[in-house]
Amino acid sequence: MSLHHGRTILAIPGPSVMPERVIRAMHRASPNIYEGEMIDMTATILPDLKKVARTSGNVAIYIGNGHSAWEASINNTLNKGDKVLVLGTGRFGPGWGDMGKSLGIDVELMDFGMHSDADPARIYERLRADKSNEIRAVLTVQTDTASSVQNDIPAIRKAINDANHPALFMVDCIASLGCEPHEMDQWGVDVMVSACQKGLMTPAGLAFVFFNEKAQKARKLVHPSLYWDWTTRANPDVYYQHFGGTAPTHHLYALREALDMIVHEEGIENVWARHETFANAIWAAIDAWGDTGTMWHNIKSHSKRSRGVSSVQTTPDVGGILRHDCEFLAGVTLGIGLGMAQPNTPEYAQYFRIGHMGHLNVHMVMGTLGAIDFSLKRNNIPHGDGALAAAAKVMADHNFN
């Protein structure tokens, strides 16, 4: 007999929990895609996306997931044979690199492993050694969703500048946009890719490529693709060019609603502050449970952790048991240890992740933590006391002004 008859929570790092308002916004007949409301509404979405990204640059929208933003970003900046430096701090930096390889890009992976962020000093050294400016771009994630590390984007920019290197700086914010601070213009990011189903609380299906003038000017494309070209998508002559065809009508209604909530109601800085508090609450619980050595943070240093996802390592079997019990007995789906071990190996059960991005409040965070606590107790897994109390205390200390 299970205890999971009730509303379930998807506590994986994307897709995130969607607000009812966002879901309801899609429940309507298809609009005219040639004139009227849809065209007017799209015109309001672009400036709001830029507000979230903190850029006065351009944004191109693609009907696709994050992988399509990866492909679009490469298609718009690089030719076959161009060299890029990819920073590996988990699963997703190398994933972007793999996309590049499949498009004929010469990818050099600088690997920092699964437990630490990218070291600006190594990046500086590598770029200094590139006397002929062979490296056309540096590609990194802000948050790697597998390791849950957060890279120091301003520090990497500084390393590129200090090396006096002209490479484009391209950053994947798919897991971080709308979760933790990102200042595209101020931080000197040239190309930023994101998608709608994580911090932006919208059903998977829209991807975004933000780019500045430097990235536009650096283009020397031999075969720019009519479909992927960001120029007309960002600044179309005719409406359909925004999307290279029919607009993703219902996704746009959903995104409009989500942006209303993020930009016009809560405010992006308050969204960041909310995620900061929830992340700290969840970490306090993990620290308390981990007192007996059963679980520990994949990323040791607070300042280097993502504010939208937490990757946790456990003693044998514990991660697998928690994921199973939470999902099937308690109605809370936790994330797998993506990229940490192969599925169907014993090591796979030594990891789990908690997604804490998007539309979350105190009771949802406490519910997720409560389900983990329930599962630890049900299975007599050794764990420290006071995890829920510690999390509640962190949230009680949130700045409510």
Ligand SMILES: *Cc1c(COP(=O)(O)O)cnc(C)c1O
């Ligand atoms: C989720 C994610 C992706 C991939 O996005 P999809 O929508 O699954 O294609 C890429 N990078 C990061 C950092 C992500 O979190």
